[in-house]
Amino acid sequence: DAGVTQSPTHLIKTRGQQVTLRCSPKSGHDTVSWYQQALGQGPQFIFQYYEEEERQRGNFPDRFSGHQYPNYSSELNVNALLLGDSALYLCASSSGQGFGYTFGSGTRLTVV
Amino acid sequence: DAKTTQPPSMDCAEGRAANLPCNHSTISGNEYVYWYRQIHSQGPQYIIHGLKNNETNEMASLIITEDRKSSTLILPHATLRDTAVYYCIVRASYSGAGSYQLTFGKGTKLSVIP
Numbered sequence: 001d002a003g004v005t006q007s008p009t010h011l012i013k014t015r016g017q018q019v020t021l022r023c024s025p026k027s028g029h030d031t032v033s034w035y036q037q038a039l040g041q042g043p044q045f046i047f048q049y050y051e052e053e054e055r056q057r058g059n060f061p062d063r064f065s066g067h068q069y070p071n072y073s074s075e076l077n078v079n080a081l082l083l084g085d086s087a088l089y090l091c092a093s094s095s096g097q098g099f100g101y102t103f104g105s106g107t108r109l110t111v112v
Numbered sequence: 113d114a115k116t117t118q119p120p121s122m123d124c125a126e127g128r129a130a131n132l133p134c135n136h137s138t139i140s141g142n143e144y145v146y147w148y149r150q151i152h153s154q155g156p157q158y159i160i161h162g163l164k165n166n167e168t169n170e171m172a173s174l175i176i177t178e179d180r181k182s183s184t185l186i187l188p189h190a191t192l193r194d195t196a197v198y199y200c201i202v203r204a205s206y207s208g209a210g211s212y213q214l215t216f217g218k219g220t221k222l223s224v225i226p
Contacts, residue, residue, distance in 0.1 A: 004155070033213060042199060042216030043156065056213055090155050092214075101214060103155030 004104035006091050012110045013081050019109060021076040025093030026102045031055075032074040033101065034066060035090040043090055049074055081111045116200045121221045124194075130187040132220050134200030137181040143204050145176060146214070147185045149196040156199065156216075159185065190224045197221050 005024040013019050025032050031050045035043035045058035049068035068074045072093075078085055088108050092101040117135040124130040136145065144163050148156040160167055160174045162183070167174045173186040187194055199219040203212050 035214075035216075040218075042197075042218050043214075045213040045215065048213060058213065092155070100158040100161065101156075102158070105153075105155050 004091055004093050004102050006089075006104035006107050008107060009105070010108045010110075012112060015081055015083060015111055017081050018077065018079045019081060021078075021089050021091075021107045021109070023074045023076070023091030023093075023104060025072050025074070025091075029093035029095050029102065030072050031094045032068055032072065033092045033094070034074070034076045035092065036060070037088040037090060037106070039087075046076070078109075083111050085109065086111045116202060116217055118198075118200050118217065118220045120218065121223070123223050123225055124187075124190045126192060126224050126226050127189055130185075130190040130194065130222060130224070132185040132187075132198050132200075132222065133182065134185070135182045136200070136202050139180050139202050140204075143202045145174065145180075145183050146201040146203055147172070147174065148199045148201065148214075148216075149194075150199070150219070151193075151196045159198075190222075192224050192226065195222060195224045 003026050007022045033048040034046040036046055037043040046060050046064055047057040047066055048055050052068045063079045065077045088106040090106045091104045094101045144161050146161040147159040149159055150156045160169055160172050162174045162176055176183045197219040199216050201214050
């Protein structure tokens, strides 16, 4: 049973560009959350998708947007990249009960 | 969600029990205590959660004080592979419209020493 799959694993982008990160949730999970983790910090909540709608959002600007597809997979889009967007981006999935999120290994984004 | 306080780092000898404390003095009645750990360069891994009773699973035990203002995660026989950052999180119970977010602090960096 595959866990959470994220792609790509590493990515280098130039300031001002746009990026799309992808996540396939664990089988049986219908809720996908995205987190940003800067070096030396704990993960910070970006937003959560359930039933193809954004249900909750953390303190992130509108440059961060997302989408959830009918098969529950999800994308995180970041526009107008800044150097400060360099981080590990984590996807977490859960079922309706929400007890025990399963995290992917993340996408390491470097903005130069 | 209630705020948690954890020591920034701890050491533990290999084979000994690792006891990781967490203070959550503002926890409310419907908030659970969750523990996750993050091994270097990997995503956080769920360990255990509890409401008010002590819990045990194959990975660890969770001891919650009677007033629920603090808890301790116990790894009974620490190995080198348990070296990681451990996060204590409190979160409200599920309400039905998707799941609630997890609010991570900086956690405790546990170093298991040979």
